[in-house]
Amino acid sequence: MREKLIELPYEYDALKPSISQQVLEWHHDTHHQGYVNGVNTAEEKLEQQREDGDFSNTGSLLNSFTHNYAGTVLHEIFWQNMSPNGGGRPGGSLMEKIEEDFGSYEAWKKEFKAAASSASGWALLVYIPRHDELHNVAVDRHDEGAVWGAHPVLALDVWEHSYYHDYGPARGEFIDGFFDVVDWSDVSERFEEVR
Ligand code: MN
DSSP: OOOOOOOOSSOTTTTTTTSOHHHHHIIIIIIIHHHHHHHHHHHHHHHHHHHHTOOTTHHHHHHHHHHHHHHHHHHHHHHHTBOTTOOSOOOHHHHHHHHHHHSSHHHHHHHHHHHHHHOSEEEEEEEEGGGTEEEEEEEETTTBTOOTTOEEEEEEEOSGGGTHHHHTTOHHHHHHHHHHHBOHHHHHHHHHHHO
């Protein structure tokens, strides 16, 4: 498997003031690209060691694959979850399911913001088919706290590279800014696809 960096579905300055052009350029072109490269490098080395029959470095290569692959997947969802025309609230069956599983949209949002405030990586809203349930997840790095069999439908990157240049330590303001650009139609499509 080889990964490629996806293009942003909008211009670099399109998410201002929630995310500045500078941060979007660094975040997409350098950080996300770095995870894509990391997956591909790990895969090449894993193939090479299978050919050579030398598995002395397997542990660190598999860890590198997992970290970079999770980073690649989550950044793709994060970019596509946002739009310059975003904001507002979810509708349709997604909103109904949020209300069913969390009590209300407000209750869900408070819990999600708490996850985003505490995580050293990502806050995710995931759908778990096994329970037919939406759940919030706080992830450290890209993969510590991953839930098997769960499908992320909303992903918020709270690594410092995601907001520090724009907001300094005021992560809560960044989280509020994110909600101003969430593209709920994309989130709903992801939910409908996996439900
Ligand atoms: Mn990131």
